[in-house]
Amino acid sequence: MMKKHLVFALVPLLALGCGEEAKDENGDGIADGVREPDSVTVVTPSTPKGTVSGQVLGTDLKPLADVSVEMTIGSSAEPVAATTDAKGNFEYTDVPAGAQVLLTFSKANYATLRATSTVPSSAGNVPINNGNASFGPITLAHLDGTLNFLVVTPQGRPAVGARATIEATPAGSIVLFNGDNTTRVVSNVVVEATANEQGLLTFSGIPGAAEMARLQGGQYRLWVSPMVSTSTGLPETGGFVSSYSGGEIVGNSTTRLINLPFTRPTGGTLNVESSNVGSLRGATDRDPLRNLVRPGEPIHLFFNQPVQQGSLLARLTDEYARESLTVNATVGNGGYSATITPNLTLVEGKEYNLDLRAVSAEGGSIFTRTGFFFVGDPTSARAVSITDARYQETTTVAPASGQLNSGETVYVNFNYPISREFIGAGNVYVHVSVDIGGPNPGVVGDYPGEVNNPVGFELFSAEPTAPIQTRIPAETPVFQIDSSGYTTRWAFTFAGANAIQNVSFSSLNMVVSFSKLPSRYINGTYESFWGQSVTSDLPVTGMGQMAVPVSP
Numbered sequence: 001m002m003k004k005h006l007v008f009a010l011v012p013l014l015a016l017g018c019g020e021e022a023k024d025e026n027g028d029g030i031a032d033g034v035r036e037p038d039s040v041t042v043v044t045p046s047t048p049k050g051t052v053s054g055q056v057l058g059t060d061l062k063p064l065a066d067v068s069v070e071m072t073i074g075s076s077a078e079p080v081a082a083t084t085d086a087k088g089n090f091e092y093t094d095v096p097a098g099a100q101v102l103l104t105f106s107k108a109n110y111a112t113l114r115a116t117s118t119v120p121s122s123a124g125n126v127p128i129n130n131g132n133a134s135f136g137p138i139t140l141a142h143l144d145g146t147l148n149f150l151v152v153t154p155q156g157r158p159a160v161g162a163r164a165t166i167e168a169t170p171a172g173s174i175v176l177f178n179g180d181n182t183t184r185v186v187s188n189v190v191v192e193a194t195a196n197e198q199g200l201l202t203f204s205g206i207p208g209a210a211e212m213a214r215l216q217g218g219q220y221r222l223w224v225s226p227m228v229s230t231s232t233g234l235p236e237t238g239g240f241v242s243s244y245s246g247g248e249i250v251g252n253s254t255t256r257l258i259n260l261p262f263t264r265p266t267g268g269t270l271n272v273e274s275s276n277v278g279s280l281r282g283a284t285d286r287d288p289l290r291n292l293v294r295p296g297e298p299i300h301l302f303f304n305q306p307v308q309q310g311s312l313l314a315r316l317t318d319e320y321a322r323e324s325l326t327v328n329a330t331v332g333n334g335g336y337s338a339t340i341t342p343n344l345t346l347v348e349g350k351e352y353n354l355d356l357r358a359v360s361a362e363g364g365s366i367f368t369r370t371g372f373f374f375v376g377d378p379t380s381a382r383a384v385s386i387t388d389a390r391y392q393e394t395t396t397v398a399p400a401s402g403q404l405n406s407g408e409t410v411y412v413n414f415n416y417p418i419s420r421e422f423i424g425a426g427n428v429y430v431h432v433s434v435d436i437g438g439p440n441p442g443v444v445g446d447y448p449g450e451v452n453n454p455v456g457f458e459l460f461s462a463e464p465t466a467p468i469q470t471r472i473p474a475e476t477p478v479f480q481i482d483s484s485g486y487t488t489r490w491a492f493t494f495a496g497a498n499a500i501q502n503v504s505f506s507s508l509n510m511v512v513s514f515s516k517l518p519s520r521y522i523n524g525t526y527e528s529f530w531g532q533s534v535t536s537d538l539p540v541t542g543m544g545q546m547a548v549p550v551s552p
Contacts, residue, residue, distance in 0.1 A: 048097035048127055050119040054135030056088045056105055058142060059214040063088030064107060067140070071095075072102040079104070088137075097121035097131055110140040111171030111207060113187035141171040141215065143189065145208030148255040149201040151224060153237055154262045154362055158199030162237075162260070164224040165192050166203045170215055200255075209253065212246025220244045224258060234306075234334040235263040262362045264304045270360035270367040274302040279371035279482065280356065288419075288486060288529040291373045295348050299340040299373070303358070306335025307367075311359035314340045319351045319417070319488065321477035322467035335361050346375045349382060349416045351488070351529070353481040372484040374417065374529045381530035387413045389510060390544040391494070404500040404543070409491050411462060412512065412540065417486035417529045420461070428526065429456025429516065433509035436496030449496060451511065457494065459512060463487035472551045486529045505543045512538045 056067045069090045070079040084090045095101065098121035105113045115138070120131030147166065151159040172187035193201045201224075212218030224240040238261035262268060272280050277299050278290035285291075293299060309331055316325040326343040338358075346352060351374050358367045376382075391410045395401050404410070412430065420427075431451045438447030445452030463483055467475040494500070500508065514526060515537050526534040 048121055048129045048131075049094045050097045050099075050121070050129070050131035050133065051091060051093050052095050052101055052103070052117075052119060052133045052135065053089070053091040054103075054138060056084050056090070056136065056138045056140060058110075059139050059211050061137070061139070064110070064140060067105055067107045067110075070104045070106075072104075073099050074101075095119050095133075097127075097129070101133060103135055105138055105140060105172070107140065109143050111143060111168075111187055111189050113138060113140055113172035113185065115174060115185045136174060139173050139215070140187075141168070141189070141207035141211040141218075143205045143207060145204075145206045145211065147203045147206060147220065147249070149203075149222065149224075149258055150255055151195050151199045151201055151240075151258045151260060153227070153260055154268075158197065159195050159224075159227060159237065159260055160197055160199060162195040162199070162201070162224055162227055163192070164195070164201050164203075164222065165190060166206065166223075167221045168207045168212060168218070169221065170218060171207050171211075173215055207246075209246050209249035213250050215246065218246040220246075220249065224260065226263065227260070232334050234336075237261065238263050262305055268363045268365060270307065270358060270363075270365045271304050272301055272356075272367070272369070273304045274300075276300050277354065277371050277373045279373065279484070280354070280369055286484065288374055288484070289378055289531060291371070291484070292378050292529070293346075293373050293375055294377055295346070295375055298342075299354065301338040301340070301356075303336055303338070303367075305363070305365075306361040307331060307338070307358040308361045309335065311357075312338055313355075313357040315355040315479055316340075316342060317353050317478040317481065319353070319481075320464045320467050321353060321479065321481045322475065324478045325352075348375050348377075350375055351417050351484060351486065353479075355479045370479065370482040372482050374486070376530065378530070381528065381532045382416060384418055384528050384532075384534050384538070385415050386512065386538045386540040387415050387488075388544060389413070389540050389542070390546050392546045393548050396548055401548075402502040404494050404496075404505075406495050406497070406499070408494050410457075410494055410543070411546070412459065412490045412492070412510075414488045414490065414538075417484070417488050418490075418526055418534055419486040419529070421525055421527050421533075426525070427458040427460060429513045430459050430492050431456045431511050431513060432496075432500070433511075434500060434504055436498045436500065438497075447497065449494075451509075454516075456513060457492035459490050459492050461485075461487055462489045462491040464489060468546070469549045470547065472549050474549065500543075502545075505545070508541070508543050510540050510543070512540075514538065 052071060056064045058064055065084055065086045067084040069082045071092055072079040082090045082092060097119050100116060100118050102116050115135060117133045119133045122128055151162045153159050167188055167190045169188035171189045174185050189206050191203045191206050193203050195201050221243050226235040226239045227237045229236050240258055240260055275281055276293060278285035312329050312331055314327050314329040316327050328341045328343060329338060331338045351372060353372050355370045389410055389412050391404050391408055393401060394408055432449060433444060433451045435442055435444050436447055436449060440446050444450045448455040449457050466477045514534050
């Protein structure tokens with residue numbers, strides 16, 4: 001009996017499962033004929049559909065009729081078209097649910113707007129039919145505006161033929177959109193123009209200032225291209241970029257004047273932007289390794305503005321500025337670069353001075369600068385040594401004229417320029433190997449300045465600013481040379497109780513005691529222009545005499 005009861009209990013279920021398939025002809029997602037909520041049967045639509053609709057207005061929020069609305073569904077190559085009615089409304093039906101759609105809104109004399117959205121395909125987790133992607137209201141700007149700009153060259157002349165582009169953005173907007181979907185909008189207007197004989201740029205067929213003011217954040221972006229010379233192919237002016245809000249143009253609708261900049265704007269002043277001689281770029285670039293020219297290498301100059309052909313003057317001299325060394329100066333790249341080549345072989349390890357003058361071809365500004373450089377290979381530092389020592393005779397009266405007296409200056413000349421690394425550091429001492437005083441006659445070392453005495457004569461930089469004087473009046477330099485802080489000429493003031501007589505000059509031994517700097521200072525205070533520290537004692541034998549300057 002139990003088994004029979006179970007069979008009868010299953011009959012209604014089998015009848016329900018094997019009966020006619022449930023249908024949803026009205027597309028409401030519920031099986032037809034079902035009324036009780038607790039017995040709902042959901043039928044998932046096999047091909048759910050939706051709608052796309054919206055309204056198009058002008059920026060004054062008045063409806064726009066006859067607006068073409070093209071819709072591209074997903075990756076479909078062919079769009080479908082519709083047109084707005086008298087109230088600016090449009091609608092597409094039977095659009096596949098879940099599809100991403102691109103709408104293009106266009107009307108003659110109005111800006112074009114493109115927007116994307118997605119047709120709803122579900123409400124929460126429940127698939128639905130008739131989901132709607134709402135666009136709008138859409139606003140389109142009327143292209144009935146004109147903007148004028150007057151462009152002028154850096155020399156104050158009409159920029160005839162200057163080409164420019166203006167972009168009005170945004171030129172349309174979506175005031176409201178489907179809050180369930182992310183909508184992207186693209187709408188701008190780009191117009192090009194060329195300046196006439198008066199330098200006037202006229203942009204027509206753009207949204208007027210009032211239109212742009214009504215659009216949130218509406219602005220005009222202007223680009224003026226650099227003017228290029230037809231003969232050289234090089235820029236004659238720089239470009240110009242600016243932005244103007246719609247409200248700004250409404251408030252001041254006068255023709256705006258645009259002064260085009262020089263090709264490389266730097267305030268209108270000609271300058272050297274780059275060079276293998278750093279001191280020609282400015283007073284701050286004085287590191288010797290950035291002022292090092294390799295043997296046989298020319299001096300290269302790169303200007304921020306083109307220089308006038310024939311205006312470049314270059315003068316070259318050595319460390320003492322006694323004579324002018326001839327050079328060949330050429331201008332290239334439309335005046336933006338120059339090359340200066342000495343007409344003789346420059347000596348490696350020596351310092352030279354260069355004086356420049358040039359005139360800008362753009363604004364007429366004059367560039368003048370004096371710089372210095374060294375000749376050498378940065379990877380091949382050389383050892384520093386002393387070449388000779390000479391003292392400056394100060395009197396012609398015998399016997400003082402034939403001896404080194406207290407108060408006279410001795411010049412010590414090195415083979416390469418050196419410098420003190422740290423300003424304010426102690427000066428190195430010089431010692432002589434003869435008796436110049438002290439309590440013990442004939443004893444060397446009991447008087448300051450003698451070998452084996454801890455104190456010597458302080459050696460100071462004697463970097464030349466003019467040629468060594470040999471006559472009265474004194475020789476003048478080729479040009480006023482620039483101090484580098486490195487020099488081959490150093491000097492000390494002799495302060496011996498006993499004079500050093502002429503008979504001792506040839507056998508006089510002196511030493512510059514770089515290894516015996518005063519204890520309050522550190523070794524390595526001196527360096528060559530290669531950056532190598534000078535720490536070893538350097539001897540010199542013999543001393544010459546510099547004659548007293550005489551009248552010609």
